[in-house]
Amino acid sequence: MDxxxxxxxxxxxxxxILIGSIVLIGLLVQKKTASQTISxxxxxxxxxxxxxxxxxxxxxxxxxxEPLWAEVFNLESESFSGYMGQEAFTGEYGSAVALAMTIGFxxxxxxxxxxxxxxxxLTGHMMFWTTTIFAGVVVQTVxxxxxxxxxxxxxxxxxxxxxxxxxxxxxxxxxxTGNDNIALGHTSASVSLLSxxxxxxxxxKDNDSEKIKVPSGLEFLRDSNVITALTMGxxxxxxxxxxxxxxxxxxxxxxxxxxxxxxxxxxLIQSFTFTAGIAVVLTGVRMFIGEMVPAFKGIATKIVPGAxxxxxxxxxxxxxxxxxxxxxxxxxxxGLVWLVVLGNAVGYVFVPTMIVxxxxxxxxGVFGNATGGARGAVIGGFITAxxxxxGQYIMVRMLLPDTIPDxxxxxxxxxxxxxxxxxxxxxxxxxx
Amino acid sequence: xKVLTVCGLGQGTSLILKMNVEQALGGRGIQADVEHTDxxxxxxxxxxxxxxxxxxxxxxxxxxATVILVNNYFDMDEINQAIDAHMDS
Numbered sequence: 001m002d003x004x005x006x007x008x009x010x011x012x013x014x015x016x017i018l019i020g021s022i023v024l025i026g027l028l029v030q031k032k033t034a035s036q037t038i039s040x041x042x043x044x045x046x047x048x049x050x051x052x053x054x055x056x057x058x059x060x061x062x063x064x065x066e067p068l069w070a071e072v073f074n075l076e077s078e079s080f081s082g083y084m085g086q087e088a089f090t091g092e093y094g095s096a097v098a099l100a101m102t103i104g105f106x107x108x109x110x111x112x113x114x115x116x117x118x119x120x121x122l123t124g125h126m127m128f129w130t131t132t133i134f135a136g137v138v139v140q141t142v143x144x145x146x147x148x149x150x151x152x153x154x155x156x157x158x159x160x161x162x163x164x165x166x167x168x169x170x171x172x173x174x175x176x177t178g179n180d181n182i183a184l185g186h187t188s189a190s191v192s193l194l195s196x197x198x199x200x201x202x203x204x205k206d207n208d209s210e211k212i213k214v215p216s217g218l219e220f221l222r223d224s225n226v227i228t229a230l231t232m233g234x235x236x237x238x239x240x241x242x243x244x245x246x247x248x249x250x251x252x253x254x255x256x257x258x259x260x261x262x263x264x265x266x267x268l269i270q271s272f273t274f275t276a277g278i279a280v281v282l283t284g285v286r287m288f289i290g291e292m293v294p295a296f297k298g299i300a301t302k303i304v305p306g307a308x309x310x311x312x313x314x315x316x317x318x319x320x321x322x323x324x325x326x327x328x329x330x331x332x333x334x335g336l337v338w339l340v341v342l343g344n345a346v347g348y349v350f351v352p353t354m355i356v357x358x359x360x361x362x363x364x365g366v367f368g369n370a371t372g373g374a375r376g377a378v379i380g381g382f383i384t385a386x387x388x389x390x391g392q393y394i395m396v397r398m399l400l401p402d403t404i405p406d407x408x409x410x411x412x413x414x415x416x417x418x419x420x421x422x423x424x425x426x427x428x429x430x431x432x
Numbered sequence: 433x434k435v436l437t438v439c440g441l442g443q444g445t446s447l448i449l450k451m452n453v454e455q456a457l458g459g460r461g462i463q464a465d466v467e468h469t470d471x472x473x474x475x476x477x478x479x480x481x482x483x484x485x486x487x488x489x490x491x492x493x494x495x496x497a498t499v500i501l502v503n504n505y506f507d508m509d510e511i512n513q514a515i516d517a518h519m520d521s
Contacts, residue, residue, distance in 0.1 A: 122444075122448070123444045124443075124444065124447070125443040125444060126444070181506070182506055216490070219487045219488075219490055219491070220491065222440040222471070222487055222488060223440055223470070223471045223472055223488075223491065224440050224441045224442075224470060224472075225470065225472040226472070279472075279473075282441065282442060282443060282470070283473075285443065286442055286443055286447075286468065286469070289443065289447065290447055290450070290467075290468060293447055293451075294447075294451055297451065309448075311444060311445070311448055311506070312443065312444025312445045312447075312448070313444075314439055314440060314441070314444070314445040315445055315448070315505065315506060318485065318503050318504055321487070355441065358440075359440070359441060
């Protein structure tokens with residue numbers, strides 16, 4: 001029993017060590033060289049620890065953003081406090097998330113092996129965030145869920161989702177790519193489908209987006225750091241200017257929190273801090289996913305003959321580069337509209353995450369263009385913003401308010417919002 | 433030799449490109465350290481070669497590395513041709 005306890009405390013209880021062990025096994029199975037094995041294992045561990053550090057930076061900037069816009073809309077803002085937060089959550093449940101991801105992937109490989117759904121999900125960072133968000137929903141719903149119950153429940157949901165999601169989207173992927181070699185493995189699949197359907201009815205297929213000339217000056221939009229800083233900067237500044245002209249107690253308190261700094265400058269720095277936090281987290285995710293996915297893929301291709309890789313959303317971008325920009329524009333307009341509407345209607349400050357608005361709006365744009373031309377692309381973007389805005393509100397307020405609302409504000413995505421209530425229902429049913 | 437594969441977010445797509453590039457290099461017996469990253473980080477990283485798409489390459493023109501263009505990150509033929517055109521094995 002001592003050995004079991006020791007393992008529980010030092011391996012399964014330490015997410016970074018657990019991730020390192022999984023990568024180590026994956027690399028050993030593939031007979032990598034000693035140098036590759038050591039560097040891969042170390043980078044996976046370091047990467048995982050970096051995420052915690054970045055999460056802290058993001059939530060510090062969000063604690064300024066939320067009250068700032070709450071003041072703009074005159075909301076009673078008490079919501080953004082008293083939650084667990086990504087940092088503490090990873091400490092307590094990170095191991096369950098890492099194991100659920102690994103077992104979920106094995107389930108995905110097995111389903112692909114024995115059914116006609118030959119899709120292997122390889123978008124590692126979305127695998128991580130989806131499992132994390134769903135873990136947040138389960139822990140919120142049933143606080144005393146046991147470690148293995150949580151792991152197995154999530155693993156089954158993930159394994160099934162990772163196999164079926166690419167299968168459902170594949171008819172449209174064949175239309176976009178013109179072949180059947182690659183699949184979409186991404187949590188924006190639901191908005192991509194909605195866009196393709198909406199494009200059919202509301203778009204005009206003859207007006208293909210690729211006939212339009214888009215100014216090359218818009219290429220900087222593809223850089224996630226630039227676009228996040230740009231939009232968050234715009235929103236922080238707008239909020240700060242409005243608040244600077246207010247006399248209310250809340251406004252004065254906010255302005256005072258900047259100390260000697262000019263409040264608008266303070267807000268601008270916060271927007272860049274938020275972006276920096278995301279860059280840090282993504283660096284961490286890149287480091288550990290970069291080691292984990294090749295290990296996964298090597299194993300999967302050995303076991304499943306004829307497997308099709310389900311890949312990250314930007315793989316569809318080269319097939320319709322203009323639709324990418326149009327999809328983003330639709331999502332951006334939608335993001336601003338819903339920021340104002342949600343603020344006034346339900347008193348929620350929507351955090352329009354630029355990674356979602358650009359990369360996911362763009363993907364929906366490509367799907368919308370495939371069925372509805374340029375108009376379909378813009379509508380696809382708008383649909384993305386709509387699902388993300390209302391989904392974020394429901395997720396943060398109702399599905400995981402006490403666990404990781406901070407993570408849901410910037411890392412959660414359309415499929416998670418749509419499946420979230422099902423995960424909540426099932427966990428109530430099984431563990432309630 | 434250091435090779436960077438680059439996409440906008442530096443997460444999934446550049447990772448796929450990295451795995452494909454490693455496969456292509458391995459087939460030619462070229463020893464290289466391939467890393468995937470986002471376009472902002474790439475501009476401040478040391479590298480001999482950067483492999484990326486046409487759109488992102490425009491932000492990397494100042495870089496000392498040889499920039500190799502690949503538009504379809506999943507097309508092994510295009511990756512093989514691009515490597516043959518720029519690297520000696």
